Amino acid sequence: MSNAAEFPGGGADTTDAASADVNETPTAAVEVASPPRRGLGRGFEVLIGGAGTPELAHLPIEQIHANPRQPRRRFEHEATAGLADSIRSQGVLQPVVVRPRLEGGYELIAGERRWRASREAGLATLPCVIREADDRDTLLLGLVENVAREDLSVIEEARGYALLMDEFELSLGEVSERVGRSKPAISNKTRLLELPDDVLAMVERGELSEGHARAVLAVPDQAERRKLARKIISQGLSVRAAERAARWSGAKTKPRTKSAVDPVLAAKIRDGLKRLTGLEARVAPGKVELQWNDEADLENLAEALARLGL
Template identity: 45%
Template sequence: MAMTDDSGRRRLGRGLAALIGDASNDFEVVERARGTRKVALDLIKANPRNPRRIFREDELEDLTASIRRHGVIQPILVRANPTIPGSFELIAGERRWRAAQRAGVHDIPVVIQDVTDREALEIAIIENVQRQDLNPLEEAMGYEQLIEEFQYSQADLATVIAKSRSHVANTLRLLKLPDPIKGYLNEGQLTAGHARALITSADPVGLAKKIVDEGLSVRATEALVQQVAERPVAEARPPRPEKDADTKALERQLADLLGVEVVIGHKANGSGELKLRYKSLDQLDHLVRRLGGSL
């Protein structure tokens, strides 16, 4: 489904922002927009398009404990499940949904929205970005989904998520990093700033390990990458031309005659050099005698 109406996209972005609101007061916004109702947890299914893939165990445990004590205060966003009548699909709030299951809650407050697949993905991304719940790689993968599935341009994304176009471009570049660095990002051992600094490095994996092992800051990482890039590269020596058979034969003849290793370096202009290599003083004495000289 191509996007051709720029003004429509801009309206969509504003509508989504109004729907989910700021992370600090989205409960109030969505409650005014639609009202809430209670839905049984077993009627709600996870959204396979949710850009968030990693849920930290310690955070889930803390939220589970809070829900056991206070219940679910903030509703989650759902839509009618397009494949299973009478059930719902999560749009935003999967961490609360997971924690409620752990806490043994039977139903949960929801706000039901009538949205398309595209809008559901947009809302999930925006909500997580506003809360800073996505790690940099999850954010990049969410952007890539919108681009590949719904023909978004980077400018469209910047408008919808209220970020700069350069932020979108830099975030998408993280997907080009090697898998070991993506692992560091998923585990929170590297930030997006670290990863962006490594993109242009000739040895990003080696530098990433050094950064993690030494706990380097983003500024120190940028300096390290610059330092490595400025190191002079040793000039490769041109391969020596293969000696012709006549030169090799002459080296062997002289070696047999003189009793030492002989190297002939012949140049294209006809000049050259003759090297005699001895391994001991006795061999040097022998060579001098053969040449007719004396010590």
């Protein structure tokens, strides 16, 4: 969105009470602000975990830290500078969402661009909603906000989904339900992570569209994928032309004997084996491994196989 000083559910509110004293010098105690007069929008209610208007706290901006798991990696300086100008004239019209850190201070859950722009604008305090959230919920909430605002690149979005399924072991269905995306949409995006890193970088820089990336992904060989990506850029191929080139390249290339592991499919396999056997599983190209610690684990595995008639 071009102006993050707007509410998800409506236009900007220049009389918002949340921004009234945002430039005051911070004190030792946290200053609690009056609730804003207008609703914060459906997207914000998702982030704060319930309906109704939340109570806001004005926190010293130096006590707020970026989230290292923030799905969004690229922040355009021009857009941030424009938002900083808006904040200087109107204040921060929508608070950020933070969680307390064990080592002190607060970590951003949502609103990093507003935080960056507020620092650039020279603000001393920032209106915040404070909530308790673990690492998984923090990643989920960051994805919810950025997906709703369409702030993420397709690769940033895909990496967020893959992290939820791989590191936090959420199923595809759970991710779909929590972020409000269909399962096919999530699966299609995470498959793009099979592309070589240099091709992923082309997508993130905007040199290749998501449609172009899907065409490149149809080629089974990584070296051929790189060649096709460079050809698309150098010749300015349309998505349809790229798809034709991918079919031609694929016809010349023998399929790999061991394909890259689809992270969505791998998560489903791990979940299923965990429910069936009680054992942790590792899915790698060409193999699936079950990890056991003692004879009791093996007995549980034997019983699970017996239930299947094996």
